[in-house]
Amino acid sequence: MNLELKEGLGLRKNLRGEKIFDVAVIGGGVAGLSLAALLSNKYRVVVFEKSRSLGGRARIAERDGFILDYGIHTCRFADRGVVAELFNKLGIPISFHSSNATVYSNGFHKVPKGVKGFLKTKLLPFRGRLVLLRLMLKLLRLNPRDVVGVTVHEFVKDFTEREDVYTLVSALVGSGIVCPDMKKASLCEAVTFAKKAVKSKYTGGYPVGGWKYIIDSLKKKIIENGGEIRLNSEVEKIEVSGNVAEGVVVRDELIDAKVIVVAFPLQRICSIVDRHLLPKSFVEKVVNLEPTSGISLDLALKEKVSDIDSVIITLQPVIMGQFTSNIYAETSPKGEQLATFYYPLPYDKMNDRKYLHRKLEEMKEMLEEMFPGILRKTKWDRVLYLKVVDGAIPKPGQTYFERPDYRCPTIENMFFVGDTTRAEGNGGDIAFRSALECANIIENYFNYFYERK
Template sequence: MFDVIIIGGGFGGLSSAALLSRKGKKVLLIESRKRLGGRAHYIEKDGFVWQYGQHSHRLGPDGHANQVMTRLGEPMTFYETDQKKAKLFYKGRLYDRPNGPAGFLTTQALSFKAKLVFLRLYVKILQEDATLWYDKTLIDFYKSFFKPNREVEGFLNFLGFTIMLPDASIVSAGEVIDFIKRVNKSKIPVADVAGGSKHIIDRLEAVIIKNGGIIKASEKVMKLSVNGRKIDSVETDKGLYQSEMVVYAAPVKYLTEIIDASFFDSRFLNHIKNLKNSGGVIIDFISHEPLSDLEGGILGVDEPLWVKFQTLFDKTVAPRGYHVCTWGLLTAWGQTNNPDAFRATEKRLREIAAICMPGYRNKVIDERKVIIPVVNANMLIPSQSRPHRPSIKSVFLDNLYMAGDTVNGHGCSGDIAFSSALMLDDMIQ
């Protein structure tokens, strides 16, 4: 008999298991895949550490990931990258990336008039209450206070990309406002942890085991049995387990595959059935010399691009004498099940790389391409903004809790997962 069974070994599940085991709970974590980490897992091969995508941490030392690790007595070390060497890709060329409000006055990406409007918009965002805007899009917010301006409206996508949804017509204004206000109070908006996802996953696993927790990988949960208003057993393809509490830490859209849908109301079921996620393509280029000196990387404005030259600051991800940079591009909205969309995304990604790094193919000695059907499991559109995501403590079953990036945690993407684990830890004594 366990105190807690946690289903799912991503950031949310691992963090929850580590926090609760350190609190003295008898914890069992079950993960269907052989590798821990979920969509943040890593593979070590030939001296390289390959991540499934790239994972930076919003607000660095002040962010939810470091809050989890600090609570565990394992505070993280972050790399300080030169943000003067950070670019935007906009209208087919590179521009210096604005660093704070003053940066919008100096950027060459906007006309003088547009700069002034954008700065006024930024100030307005800092003055607003995010809770009033979760159900509206960023373009709705803009049009509520400012006259139409196609140049400014096109550049709004940059603010949307801060929470991984670079489309002002669909991103939740409340989510953008909340993040921008947090950025304004933090010294470091986004940072990379020393050792990357490998460090986080390895440390969380070590804390779980040190505190008596049990991890079962390559084991799939098949069914949750319910008696009254409580889950009384967890059946897997390898055994049957019982616990006082169950934490479901996989994407909530899959919950009804292991428990009867009749336990939930129509609103909850409709939400999880219609969850929208993003997908994309990443390409890791391998070379003997750096392909760029842009420590701060590249973000797209009118195209959903993100680029990281990680070996400029993290020497642990490649063998001596090798450099790796990662290029990623999201697929078109609503096209994550379309193979043609992924092919078009890859083609455009290679075109952009050639624009930003002329002649780079002559330096590349190898590459790794990854098609990612799910980049963010919960795109921050109004209907999937924080007030609409399922609560950490289930209102339907007395001993069911939820964690991960599709529930009511704070932030964006993996930040939601870490936040949900902190909230769960505060609830369970």
């Protein structure tokens, strides 16, 4: 699209005679790639990614014939989720291996769904089931906006003293919003998640072709549309003049763009923007956003250990994982299996080595309890101690009503996407949805500030 500046709107035309990009996206994770894919059919878009590969926290690694996601990666609500919505909008086909989660508690059980499911579940005695059902019905009637400052703990404790119900809610809600600590988990986020969960046939899905398909498809779309992707290109600085971003500095070179989008977790915004250009309250808020954290454990198994082809959630402690190769066979060599499990842990414990070692052992014990012999059948494992899993833990103060907006409060042509922004959902959903919503805002921005020739 050919864009010409409207006169007198405070934006300066580039006079250096260099090529001007319409949009410079900083970060080639799923948020940056999604946004670039959406905008590149109308605008000249460039993506700068500091590392050698795309995907950010959803990147893929290959080892000995295994294809490893960066920890367990599923798409909430499968074909009813935001990844499907995005791909639909982009005209890219996508399908999922959809399933409902399995809960482990002295054996494997289907995750309860619907009134019948709650009344029949073996995860609780009959009275407990009735309490859980009434609690869930009450939760579903809440308006998320009315409970922004409330935790799930407060809600459940106010409703029942039953520990077994509390434990099950922690696992079901906690795995859904990736915050099993109910004293931290936001009721507003839990209600929003639960309302979507009851409408969706499946709790989740794994994309056919894996996350590699998601990343490769977005990349392909950007390139087909004439966009550019530059790897090994760390943006060192956003050059700002007055309240307008002029461009980005990469290896000492200024690259102009009409719109700049920061597509990495906003805790690190001051690494590329002078903090004095941003409101103090904004800086304080974003740099202190608390992420979710934990241990991810991949096991490359030399033989088959389990047939389960859905996400598995344990109750105490809450650990979640899957045999990815049962869901998508290409992720392991024939006859072997890939299992990936994740143990959410408090952020402030992620520097405590002894604690982490203990938690890893706990995780392995739980795996051995569920699948006797699994550790013996492991060829090799990969342990990741992750300080940032999802960009912002869904706690009061960090709900989607409270997370940072897509627009920079002071720099008029600078925008934010990614999983620390105000988009609804959890983790990757936030990243994808932020791209969908921010793409509209950027289009409106261009329509307002520029005239089409």
